[in-house]
Amino acid sequence: MARQTLEDLFIHDLSDIYSAEKQLTRALGKLARAATNEQLSQAFETHLQETHGQVERIDKVVEMCGIRLKRMKCAAMEGLIEEGQELIEELEKGPILDAGLIGAAQKVEHYEIAAYGTLCALGKQLGREDAVKLLHQTLEEEKATDQKLSQFAEKVGNPQAKKG
Template sequence: MEKKKAPVKRTASAKTKSAAKSPARSTSKTPAKKDAAKDLKDLFEESLKDIYWAEKALVKALPTMMKNATDKKLKTAIENHIAETKVHVQRLEDCFKAIGKKAQAKKCDAMQGLLDEGKSIVKETKPGAVRDAGIIAAAQKVEHYEIATYGTLAAFAKVLKEKKCLKNFTDTLGEEKKCDELLTKVADTALNSKAV
């Protein structure tokens, strides 16, 4: 006669135990704030305030980047972009006027983070090619954020039939892309190699 084996007690794995102890994950939607955007027009206006703050902050931050750069081409690129950024601010003010709103800036957390990172890079690098490479990296992150933002705003303006804003956004978008390309060229023309 065959002996019956006692049933094997299985212990819960560590993963199962921790899952049992941790609170259930929330599947509910995040409640909207009282003044949350209700439609694309609201979202457009909020995004406009955000990038307006960002551009104004850049006008203040770019001279410090230029002062800390040593490469002549990089200094010239930043100097030219300071002038362009002032035009970008003016275009945004024109856009506010076109939609019948007072120009209003709302702190852009993303740009603040990028600017803080740029300051850190300057402090954490030795003056010269290494710092220049860091400045380019920080500046290109800013450019990519702006490219994404202006591309989105242009798409919103097109749907909302805001022709003046659409033109301003596409003009600025083109300039941001050219700046990004120029920074890549400056980095590629031996600057990154000097930083090795």
């Protein structure tokens, strides 16, 4: 389906982030198991639960808007997850891997922040205020997760990696 209208673009972008979130639900458990630091592992587990809620929120947006998502695979998320997997395969368990996992997770968060920000802007243009409220809620969760990761990296992860 060609993206010829703003509505087409909204559906495409919503389909893309839906795929991204689904992929992320499969990857976060791996990150949690790979992390050495218990707080970091728990943060990944917490974000996994949050991500399930975000998928449900997208389902609500789809229902509210009366649209049908396209079956697609988010190539960007696939690449970001692959980068995280490479870290897990290449680095020994420990503080250096943890620092790398934090960076990989922040790349994911930044992608999601951009995606949800775009969806909110498109939704506003289309007059889909109810959908925008739900999408904005997810946007704020993604920003909060990014901030938590930054704080963890600065206070715990990177100092431990420097020692190690």
